Amino acid sequence: MDQRNDLSGVALVLAAGVLWGTVGPAQVFADSSAAPVTLGGARILTGGVVLALTVLLTRPGAFRTLTRASWPPLLAASCATGIFQAAFMSSVARTGAAVATAVAFGIAPVSTGIVERIALGTRLTRAWAIGTATAIAGCALVMTPDGPIHVDPYGVLFGVVGGCCFGVYTVSAKRLTGNGVNMTAAVAVTLLIGGTFLAPWTLSGLPELGTARSLLLVAWLGPVTAALAYSFFVAGLRRVAAATAGTLSLAEPLVATALAMLFLGERMSVPVAAGSVLLLGGLAVVSLPGRPSRRSAGVEGAADGQGVTVRTARRRVRRGSV
Structure with a gap:
């Protein structure tokens, strides 16, 4: 199976990456007292509720498109969503945001390409390989820490798990797009089930979530960076290969770095500048529409x-x- 990229699909996936890139800076700016896993659970649960209500109000019959055949990839996407939140945020807590982001999102494009090749038989093009390698190198430079690097082995392992989960989610969602499933309903279900996995941490952190800062943060994270961003992402998956979408997700650390410089007072070092150029170049390469075989x-x-x-x-x- 060989799929050529559509620029409208590329734009949708990049829009999702831009919204996802606001998660870290928003969390730092809000300075919430809630634990990272608690915020992650609240984020996807809130996003799932918003999408489910939207579907029920606009297309009540959409959930009936989730047939028995669609449930295996749907459950795989749900598990990947919940595990990703816990793994990535645990990685951040143990080894720092820079290392965790570089590991998770450096692994994500590779894991997505491999899983898509195995599960869907999609041919990985030379342009994808070159663009992905360039973008990963740029991601590593963009996320270079300013101070001493603290590399925790378990933190790195959590980051690898998170990156692999992203690949599983992307390919599972890609498979759903070809089954006549209403993808808004499907995303709502994956967020709700994934959020259920994190419910113990979310419920234990309710007092911290009840503060004004936390409520404002969740109001952004849930409806915008979960409900809207995931909707953009799966809509783009109808028009681009899953491996391409995995590489385009590297827009997230680039956006996070830009926002940190604009609003959090961080400076652009030489490695970050070079990494930004490489990352943008890699994204441009994988975004180009492929030639028919x-x-x-x-x-x-x-x-x-x-x-x-x-x-x-x-x-x-x-x-x-x-």
């Missing part, structure tokens, strides 16, 4: 030739020449 071109040509033959035969029948 010779095999698909031959099939299209054969189909066109057959169509011409049929039309010619019909004309001859009308003229009595056959």
Whole structure:
């Protein structure tokens, strides 16, 4: 299976990455007393509730599109969503935001490409390989810590788990897009089930979530960075390959770095500047629409030739020449 990229799909996936990139800076700016896993659970639960209510009010029958055949990828996406939140935020807590982001989002494009190749049989192009390698190198430079680097082995392991979960989610959602499923309903279900996995931490942190800072933070994280961002992401998946979407997700650390410089007073060092250029270049490479393969071109040509033959035969029948 070989899929060419559509620029509208690229724009949707990038829009999701931009919204996801606001999560870290918003968390720092709000300075909430709630634990990271508590915030992660509240984020996806709130986003799931918002999307579910939207579906019920606008298209009540949409949940009926979730047939028995759609539940395996739906459950896989749900598990990946919940585990990603816990793993990534635990990685941040143990080894710092810079290292955790570099590990998780450096792994994500590779894991997405591998999972898509295994599960969907999608051919990984040379442009994807070059663009992904360039973007990962840029991500590593962008997330270079200013001070001493604290690398916790378990923190790195959590980051790897998070990156692998992102790949599983992306490919699972990609499979759902081809099954006639209403994707808004599907995203609502994945967020709600994923949030249920984190419910023990969310419930234990309710006092901290009840503060004004936490409520404002969750009001942004849930409806915008979860409900809206995931909706953009799965809509884009209809038009781009899952591996491409995984690489485009690297826009998230780039946006987070830009917001940190604009609103949190961080400065752009030489490695960050170089990394930004590499990251943007890599994203540009994987965003380019692919060329049709010779095999698909031959099939299209054969189909066109057959169509011409049929039309010619019909004309001859009308003229009595056959």
